[in-house]
Amino acid sequence: MTFEKKRANTSPGIPTASMPDIIFMLLLFFMVATTLREQDIFVKFTLPEAKAIEKIENKRLVSYLYVGKSGRIQIDDNIVQLKDIQNIMYKKRVALPPLIVSLRVDKSAKMGEVTDIQQALRKADALRINYSARRKE
Secondary structure, eight states: OOOOOOOOSSOOOOOOTTHHHHHHHHHHHHHHHOOOOOOOOOSOOOOOEESSOOOOSOGGGEEEEEEOTTOOEEETTEEEOGGGHHHHHHHHHHHSTTOEEEEEEOTTSOHHHHHHHHHHHHHTTOOOEEEOOEEOO
């Protein structure tokens, strides 16, 4: 007489007891690690191209100043005039001393406008300026 081993017809199930914990941890991780866009862009612009670019590591220190084709200027969610830049940026720099101003200027904008903006930033003591560009392919 020979003995045969009985094989189970069902496969073992995947344990799902810790599934809610894993989902909660992933959800919490993405909520903490994700930053949302803080402002709406009302100014139409096309960034110029550059051969070498460098990324800013700490984007929480950056205040974006957009300059469009038509000369419109936007800071945060507001369209501003050139004369208002000095006061706005001075208040921002006082609130956050290591502030970096990132100029996102349209490639066809007039250089005179950019120079006027630079002068207003200089008067506001916002001397850390970054010029945004796209990588030239």
